[in-house]
Amino acid sequence: MNCVAHIFVNPAIRRVWDTVGVWAGRQLAPLVSLRTFSICPLLNVFRDAYLYILDHWRGRLTLAWAFWVNLVGVGSCIYVIQLFTRSHYADDPPGFFRATLIGFVVFRLVVFPWQAVGVLRASDRSLSEVHDAIWPRAAQGGVLLGILIVFLDALGIFHAFYDMRTWQEVAETAAQESRPGYELRVSADGETLFLEGFLEPGVTRAVLGALNDHPTVDTVVLESRGGRVYEARGVAKLVVERGLATQVFGECSSACTTAFIGGTLRIVGPTARIGFHRYRLEAWMVRPDVKPEHELFRDLAFYRSRGVHTDRLRRALETDFGDMWYPEHAELLEIGVVHMVQPDTIVP
DSSP states (O other), rough: OOOHHHHHHHHHHHHHTTTHHHTTTTTTHHHHHHHSSSSOOOHHHHHHHHHHHHHHHTTTTOOOOOIIIIIHHHHHHHHHHHHHHHHHHTTTTHHHHHHHHIIIIIIIIIHHHHHHHHHHHHHHHHHHHOOOOOHHHHHHHHHHHHHHHHHHHHHHHHHHHHHHHHHHHHHHHHHHHHSEEEEEEEESSSSSEEEEEEEEETTHHHHHHHHHOOTTTEEEEEESSOHHHHHHHHHHHHHTTOOOOEEEEEEEETTHHHHHHTTSSEEOOOOOEBBBOOOOOOOSEEETTTHHHHHHHHHHHHHHTTOOOOGGGGGGGGGGGTBOOOOOOOHHHHHSSOEEEEEOOOOO
C-alpha cells in the first residue's frame, strides 16, 4: 500500500494528523515523540520542518538557538546566496534585477519577519525566566540590525532597477549605432564633402576614406547635432592637416563645433546655428579617469589655436548637457568662431 493510502486508511495515523494543531502548540518534547510514528520519510521531513518553523515563530526555542542559528546562521546563508547572485548576473542587469526582486520578497518579506519575530519572542521569554537583560537586549539589537539590512536591500532594488534601465538605454544606443547614423557624399565637381548626421564611432575613418578617394575636396559642409567627442576631434584633425574650409547651412552643435572650428575658412549660412553646451560622459560604467569638464577645456585649447577667443565661450560651461547655447552670428564673428556669413546656401 502506498504512502497516501496508508495515511488515510490507518485510523491511528488519521488521529495523529487530526490533532496536529494541538501538537504544534506544545513544547519541543511532543515534537520528539511525533517522530516515533512510522509515516512516509518525506512526510516526516515536511512535518518536522513545519513544527520547527512554528516553534521558532512562537518563541519556544532557546534564545541562543533562535538567534545564532535562525537569525545569524540563516542570514549568513542568505548573504552567500546574494553574493552568488551578484557574480552570476554581473553582465546581465535585467537578470540581476529580477533575482534581486525575487530574493527581497522571499528573504526579506517572508523569511526575515519569521526570524525577527521568533528572536523577539524568545528574548521576551528569556527575560521573564532568567531576568538577565544582557543577552535578550543584545538579541533585540541584532534584530534592529537586520531591519537596517532589509532597508539597505530595498535600496538595492532601486539601484538594480537603475542599472537595468541604464543598461537597456546603452543597448538601444549600441543597436542604433550598429547602423550608420551619418551620411557622406561628394558634390558633382568633387570639391565639397557633405557630412550629415551623428558623429558616431567610425566616422573619422569614413571621412578619411572619402578624402583619399576625392583628393580635390577643399570644403567640408557639416550638418550634425553632435556625437562622440573623439570622432569630432578626428574629423577636425583631418580638416586641419589638409587645410580644408568648413561650412554650415543648417545646424552644427555639440561635438560638431570642434570639427567646424578645424576649418581654415569657416562660413555659415544665413539661418545656420552653431550650438555649445557642457560635455557629458555617457557610459554604463563611469570611468573615474575621464572628466567631462577636462575634455571641454582640452577642446577650448584647440579652439584658441584656431584663433577663437575662448574667454567668450565660457558660457558653454554653464549650459547643461540637455540645453544648448546658440550665439548670434554677430557674436560668432566677433569671437572668431565664424569668418563669414554667406547669404546663399550651397545646394549639393
